[in-house]
Amino acid sequence: MIELDELDRDLLRALVADATLSAGTLARRFERSQPAIWRRLKRLQDGGVLAGRRVDLDLEKLGFGVSVFLGVKLATKGRVSLEDFERVVSAIPEVRMVEHVLGLYDYRLRVVARDIADFERVLRRRIMTLPGVGDVEANVLLSEERLPGPIG
């Protein structure tokens, strides 16, 4: 586990806001040398803290009007292996995210569709036909905000 100091936190906050900032820009902003910033970023990457990037897209401009979160309960646990379910569900292009969870549902899925009619098609043809699928709950995403989390 990595301990963060104030500069690490500044760097993380800056990169969460804009991951394309260069080491040079960060060096100027935080008044450090470029190699010093570079070493910090390398440490955060090697330690697995900086795990990657997320591209923020305007989905509506791309024709995807609805995002739906599905809670999926497997009906026949034991008979269908989790691996089978995970492999098939991950291969559905409209399913952008799959999380294995513990609680009321076994999996959380994030599904994107052009509109509600298109979502119904995905639900009927792709989701309801998954191996072992049981209860499915759908909630249509209205708004979403991401917060910096406990780095501050």
Place this chain on the structure above:
Amino acid sequence: MLDNDSRRLLRQLLDAPQAPVAELARRAGISATTAARGLERMRDQGIIRGQHATIDWRALGFAVEVSLRFTLEKSAPRAFDEFMEQARKIAEVTEIQTFLGRVDVRLSLVARDMAHYQELYRDRILTLPHIADIEALMHIAPIKRAGGLPI
């Protein structure tokens, strides 16, 4: 809408957001100049709004991640606003989403361990205003990361 080059380029970008433009161009089978222009155009059109670093909270010692799903008391006129205002003040909350469906609001919460989670749950979560019902889903593992699009 996107032309074929932009579509291919966007697919590669979603697959490897960190790759340099030359690499994205190679993978999309287009020239680096076309790729650079395509990316700029998609940014200008507001299709690409930005890129954000993702933090792996486990690497920082936050081993527990929970999805908290709330139903709110909608009889109070400002229930949503007041709930969200307070939720934003909890440092361990990393995401707030609102829904149309059985669930009204969902929070992503990270905690160091179960004891820390229990403390947050009792002191910060249960004290949020206008809660009618809460369900918790404990994250076990990410299987597929929010990434690709059917384009």
